[in-house]
Amino acid sequence: MDFKRIENLLNKYFEAETSIAEENELRIFFSNNKDIPENLIFAKSIFKAFNEEKSIKFHKKIHLPKRNIKRYIYITGIAASLIISMFVIFPKMDTKRNKIIYAYYNGQAITDKAIAEKYTKQALFAVAQNFNNGTKNLNKLSQFNKSELLIKTKENEK
Amino acid sequence: MRSKILIAIMLIPFLTMAQETPANSFFNKHSGEKGYTSVHITQYMFDLFSKISNEKEEKDFKEVTSNLTSIKILTVDSSFYVNSDTKFEKEILSTLPESIYKELMIIKEGRETIKFLINEKGKRISEFIMIVYGTPEPVLIYLEGDITLRQVSKLSKTMNVKGFEHLDKIRE
Numbered sequence: 001m002d003f004k005r006i007e008n009l010l011n012k013y014f015e016a017e018t019s020i021a022e023e024n025e026l027r028i029f030f031s032n033n034k035d036i037p038e039n040l041i042f043a044k045s046i047f048k049a050f051n052e053e054k055s056i057k058f059h060k061k062i063h064l065p066k067r068n069i070k071r072y073i074y075i076t077g078i079a080a081s082l083i084i085s086m087f088v089i090f091p092k093m094d095t096k097r098n099k100i101i102y103a104y105y106n107g108q109a110i111t112d113k114a115i116a117e118k119y120t121k122q123a124l125f126a127v128a129q130n131f132n133n134g135t136k137n138l139n140k141l142s143q144f145n146k147s148e149l150l151i152k153t154k155e156n157e158k
Numbered sequence: 159m160r161s162k163i164l165i166a167i168m169l170i171p172f173l174t175m176a177q178e179t180p181a182n183s184f185f186n187k188h189s190g191e192k193g194y195t196s197v198h199i200t201q202y203m204f205d206l207f208s209k210i211s212n213e214k215e216e217k218d219f220k221e222v223t224s225n226l227t228s229i230k231i232l233t234v235d236s237s238f239y240v241n242s243d244t245k246f247e248k249e250i251l252s253t254l255p256e257s258i259y260k261e262l263m264i265i266k267e268g269r270e271t272i273k274f275l276i277n278e279k280g281k282r283i284s285e286f287i288m289i290v291y292g293t294p295e296p297v298l299i300y301l302e303g304d305i306t307l308r309q310v311s312k313l314s315k316t317m318n319v320k321g322f323e324h325l326d327k328i329r330e
Binding site (some may be wrong): 070073074077078080081084085100101103104105106107113116117119120122123124126127128129130131132133134135 | 265301315
């Protein structure tokens with residue numbers, strides 16, 4: 001065996017100047033050879049330790065937490081219902097925060113008091129007018145009854 | 159069990175929205191449609207009316223408006239009239255079932271017909287509807303709230319006497 005060469009390689013190794021091929025050569029040398037000169041025996045234990053460390057493997061099973069689908073659905077459900085209820089509540093809150101919506105004209109919000117007032121007047125006036133038109137005729141009817149009564153009482157007087 | 163609760167929670171917003179009467183859905187259907195003009199007056203307007211000074215002559219007006227939750231007006235544009243009037247008339251009469259809406263008064267003047275319909279809940283009126291058709295401009299006026307007939311007739315009397323003059327005082 002070329003112990004001289006091994007010694008040189010070892011020196012190089014400790015200077016961290018060896019190549020991967022040379023390191024492999026050292027490793028093979030120390031694991032295969034049993035009769036190693038005394039001046040090199042210290043290195044054997046080092047390479048032995050390296051080999052042992054290399055062979056250690058992790059055998060335990062790792063239990064990664066599974067994604068809880070049920071819970072996931074549950075949470076998204078709550079989130080969705082919150083969003084939906086926001087859409088229901090928000091327009092009402094909005095009117096309080098910003099401008100008060102007095103009316104909608106063809107779906108467009110009207111915040112002008114005067115315009116909304118005009119529509120209210122028109123609507124109530126139209127209802128009132130037509131309502132009166134109807135009840136006016138009822139008044140005529142009651143007057144008819146009065147005149148009829150008058151005729152009857154006059155007839156009785158005769 | 160959980161999923162049932164979840165579904166129930168998700169349905170809440172829809173249930174609150176689903177309380178729609180036939181007249182309301184008719185209004186919503188045609189609101190914004192071509193040839194129709196819709197006006198929806200919100201409760202904020204009536205809140206405003208309730209803040210006005212407490213004069214005697216305004217009392218009746220306030221009494222009615224404070225009990226209203228909304229006024230909805232739907233008109234058919236006269237330019238759209240030719241082919242839509244009979245459609246409007248038929249549709250509105252068929253969408254408002256007689257079982258819910260009682261005819262209060264029907265006035266016919268020539269071709270024009272004015273119908274007053276009410277939806278009574280106990281002694282109170284929850285919906286008061288006036289439909290005018292047979293004219294170039296059919297109209298639906300729809301009052302929602304908690305009204306009595308006495309209030310309506312009172313209102314119409316004061317409105318008749320004072321008309322718009324009376325309402326002009328409302329300005330703040």
